[in-house]
Amino acid sequence: MAATSIKEVARHAGVSLGTVSNVLNRPNTVSPATRQRVLDAIAALGYVRNDSARQLRAGQSRTIAIVVLDVANPFFTDVVRGAEQVVEEAGAMLVVCNSGEDGARERRHLDLLEEQRVRGVLITPVGHGRHPGLERLHERGIPVVLVDRGSGRASRCSVAVDDVLGGRLAVEHLLDRGHRRIAYLGGPLTIPQVADRHAGAAAALAERHPDTPLRVATTNTLTVAAGRRAAEDLLALPARQQPSAVFCANDLIALGVLQQLTERGVRVPDDMAIVGYDDIEFAGAAAVPLSSVRQPRELLGRTAAQLLLEESTAGAEHRHRHVVFQPELVVRRSSDHRRP
Amino acid sequence: MAATSIKEVARHAGVSLGTVSNVLNRPNTVSPATRQRVLDAIAALGYVRNDSARQLRAGQSRTIAIVVLDVANPFFTDVVRGAEQVVEEAGAMLVVCNSGEDGARERRHLDLLEEQRVRGVLITPVGHGRHPGLERLHERGIPVVLVDRGSGRASRCSVAVDDVLGGRLAVEHLLDRGHRRIAYLGGPLTIPQVADRHAGAAAALAERHPDTPLRVATTNTLTVAAGRRAAEDLLALPARQQPSAVFCANDLIALGVLQQLTERGVRVPDDMAIVGYDDIEFAGAAAVPLSSVRQPRELLGRTAAQLLLEESTAGAEHRHRHVVFQPELVVRRSSDHRRP
DNA sequence: CCGGGCGGCTGAAACGTTTTACGGGCGATA
DNA sequence: TATCGCCCGTAAAACGTTTCAGCCGCCCGG
Numbered sequence: 001m002a003a004t005s006i007k008e009v010a011r012h013a014g015v016s017l018g019t020v021s022n023v024l025n026r027p028n029t030v031s032p033a034t035r036q037r038v039l040d041a042i043a044a045l046g047y048v049r050n051d052s053a054r055q056l057r058a059g060q061s062r063t064i065a066i067v068v069l070d071v072a073n074p075f076f077t078d079v080v081r082g083a084e085q086v087v088e089e090a091g092a093m094l095v096v097c098n099s100g101e102d103g104a105r106e107r108r109h110l111d112l113l114e115e116q117r118v119r120g121v122l123i124t125p126v127g128h129g130r131h132p133g134l135e136r137l138h139e140r141g142i143p144v145v146l147v148d149r150g151s152g153r154a155s156r157c158s159v160a161v162d163d164v165l166g167g168r169l170a171v172e173h174l175l176d177r178g179h180r181r182i183a184y185l186g187g188p189l190t191i192p193q194v195a196d197r198h199a200g201a202a203a204a205l206a207e208r209h210p211d212t213p214l215r216v217a218t219t220n221t222l223t224v225a226a227g228r229r230a231a232e233d234l235l236a237l238p239a240r241q242q243p244s245a246v247f248c249a250n251d252l253i254a255l256g257v258l259q260q261l262t263e264r265g266v267r268v269p270d271d272m273a274i275v276g277y278d279d280i281e282f283a284g285a286a287a288v289p290l291s292s293v294r295q296p297r298e299l300l301g302r303t304a305a306q307l308l309l310e311e312s313t314a315g316a317e318h319r320h321r322h323v324v325f326q327p328e329l330v331v332r333r334s335s336d337h338r339r340p
Numbered sequence: 341m342a343a344t345s346i347k348e349v350a351r352h353a354g355v356s357l358g359t360v361s362n363v364l365n366r367p368n369t370v371s372p373a374t375r376q377r378v379l380d381a382i383a384a385l386g387y388v389r390n391d392s393a394r395q396l397r398a399g400q401s402r403t404i405a406i407v408v409l410d411v412a413n414p415f416f417t418d419v420v421r422g423a424e425q426v427v428e429e430a431g432a433m434l435v436v437c438n439s440g441e442d443g444a445r446e447r448r449h450l451d452l453l454e455e456q457r458v459r460g461v462l463i464t465p466v467g468h469g470r471h472p473g474l475e476r477l478h479e480r481g482i483p484v485v486l487v488d489r490g491s492g493r494a495s496r497c498s499v500a501v502d503d504v505l506g507g508r509l510a511v512e513h514l515l516d517r518g519h520r521r522i523a524y525l526g527g528p529l530t531i532p533q534v535a536d537r538h539a540g541a542a543a544a545l546a547e548r549h550p551d552t553p554l555r556v557a558t559t560n561t562l563t564v565a566a567g568r569r570a571a572e573d574l575l576a577l578p579a580r581q582q583p584s585a586v587f588c589a590n591d592l593i594a595l596g597v598l599q600q601l602t603e604r605g606v607r608v609p610d611d612m613a614i615v616g617y618d619d620i621e622f623a624g625a626a627a628v629p630l631s632s633v634r635q636p637r638e639l640l641g642r643t644a645a646q647l648l649l650e651e652s653t654a655g656a657e658h659r660h661r662h663v664v665f666q667p668e669l670v671v672r673r674s675s676d677h678r679r680p
Numbered sequence: 681c682c683g684g685g686c687g688g689c690t691g692a693a694a695c696g697t698t699t700t701a702c703g704g705g706c707g708a709t710a
Numbered sequence: 711t712a713t714c715g716c717c718c719g720t721a722a723a724a725c726g727t728t729t730c731a732g733c734c735g736c737c738c739g740g
Contacts, residue, residue: 046476046479048451048454048476049455050396050455050457051452052392052393052395052396052401052457055392056390056396061392071417071420071421071436072417072418072421074412074414077411077412077417078412080411081411081412081438088445088448093437093449093452095435095436095437096411096435097435098420098421098424105428108428109433111388112391112433114388115389115390116391117391117392136386136388140388224621224625258625259625281564282622282625282626284599285564285595285598285622285626285627286622286625286626287626287627287628
């Protein structure tokens with residue numbers, strides 16, 4: 001029962017090993033009568049293919065992995081859903097791994113995935129994305145597609161959104177609304193998305209007000225809780241140094257800031273404007289609907305998966321591509337207030 | 341390179357196959373000198389274990405799967421995080437599968453997982469949880485733990501929260517606040533959680549007002565979009581039939597309702613009170629902070645994973661357990677208003 | 681009537697591990 | 711010094727597939 005193998009099926013149907021395998025993999029090379037006999041045997045014995053053996057023979061699995069920074073972040077869940085669609089259509093299986101912004105955990109996951117000889121990996125790496133784990137996958141011939149990360153390297157595909165532009169859009173909007181003391185909240189800056197959004201924001205501010213620096217408050221993670229703490233730090237500043245607007249590295253931070261400010265009686269956007277990033281589903285439903293930079297999340301996931309499948313099938317003649325999408329600013333109430 | 345096997349390592353180190361395997365699995369049975377030689381060879385060749393072969397030999401994998409109804413629902417992402425902790429501590433790997441409330445997809449996933457001979461499955465099944473897929477896993481000796489679902493069956497473990505009590509808490513609270521025309525929003529009722537919460541709500545109402553029925557509006561899914569549509573339907577009712585309070589099967593529905601009502605100028609809680617379910621992180625950050633029935637989400641995941649690991653190691657002498665947690669009502673502004 | 685081709689099936693090899701039975705030294709003990 | 715264990719290490723079998731070379735019988739054309 002537990003050990004129903006192709007061999008038992010063969011015996012039960014009175015045929016050879018190879019024939020059963022043919023029924024499974026190339027049904028039309030087997031005569032209808034035999035085929036039926038084998039299928040009956042399979043049903044009678046409750047036989048289920050053993051994927052390990054298949055993989056061992058084939059040298060690779062039908063599994064594709066996606067490694068994200070935070071499974072609980074709605075941005076990534078949407079990316080996952082996009083990827084899922086494409087992967088399942090291709091008859092493969094998507095496994096979701098969570099690095100939790102922790103390099104060591106990411107590393108462990110990649111090691112495990114390499115041991116499993118996965119067919120490919122979609123990843124938003126924790127750091128710069130050059131660590132040996134990724135390189136090794138590449139050397140082994142396992143395709144890797146960077147998600148939400150541009151890549152200078154020609155050696156792999158990537159799918160990204162122009163984060164520098166996103167940062168710029170956010171800050172230009174705030175400047176248009178009359179703000180000048182603007183703070184950027186998020187971190188750690190080792191996360192490239194965080195750094196790029198910062199770069200765009202700083203550039204936009206520098207162009208219009210070369211002498212006004214962009215205040216930066218870094219957080220350890222991109223979560224609601226971190227946002228609350230950051231807001232608290234902001235409120236501790238002397239009044240003169242307090243910004244009139246904050247641009248947050250993602251919506252979770254922004255929602256945390258919003259909650260904390262509201263709790264402390266600071267009015268949004270009158271006393272302080274907020275712009276977030278990602279435009280997750282909950283941004284529009286917030287206490288004060290949140291302005292945010294929208295990214296095409298599902299499209300990001302779908303495209304990444306497509307590139308991966310293409311590379312995995314095309315093999316040597318595959319040409320690496322770098323797809324970059326444009327973000328889009330969605331203005332809602334949290335920043336829709338002209339500064340007097 | 342791509343095909344570095346244990347055999348090549350052995351040749352390179354000048355030892356036999358078995359010795360390399362011993363170094364990997366029982367390092368202390370091999371002399372330090374030889375061990376070092378083997379380790380050097382491994383490093384030099386960049387050898388990585390082939391998990392397929394391992395599994396094939398072992399007969400089962402080190403992978404544990406969790407099948408959830410919706411990866412994008414914060415309730416499940418928290419359950420996943422809880423399970424993840426436990427599973428990783430045990431040196432196994434957690435793969436997340438998304439059924440999307442779709443029975444066929446759930447079925448496909450279970451088939452694939454069975455082919456992979458996973459070590460166990462945590463699942464919140466789409467329907468009643470008695471379909472042949474789950475039975476088959478059980479017959480094959482693969483442990484299954486039901487998550488967020490009580491189980492009448494003694495044949496497997498389960499971890500759940502008392503949803504009937506949760507429904508009751510919500511409605512009793514609304515009754516205390518002077519409401520009487522109460523509606524229950526959510527669906528489909530084939531999802532046991534949805535049905536149980538409804539049962540508790542209906543019972544609570546019946547006890548206090550035997551002649552007042554609980555109005556029910558069912559949705560197709562438990563998403564924000566479905567909530568918006570449900571609210572729209574509600575508003576289309578003649579004024580006399582409109583409820584003064586709605587209890588929603590989960591927070592996503594509740595947030596959708598809230599958004600739509602706000603958009604249509606209905607004041608919450610003055611014109612209509614709302615109570616959600618799950619108390620997801622975003623509930624407190626909503627336009628009107630949402631009252632909600634809180635469930636111990638991470639604990640649910642952790643406990644489920646623990647039961648699974650226990651069953652998987654204990655084997656025959658394992659006794660199935662059914663853990664039930666108590667929900668807790670969190671009152672926030674969306675229902676904090678005494679009806680005149 | 682013979683040779684060739686072909687459809688349908690068989691049998692064995694191979695994938696990379698782990699495990700187990702076994703062998704060859706070597707030190708300790710009598 | 712001979713014998714017994716003991717420690718290291720070896721070789722081979724087994725796990726369940728897939729694939730490939732080959733075999734058999736049949737039909738068809740010559």
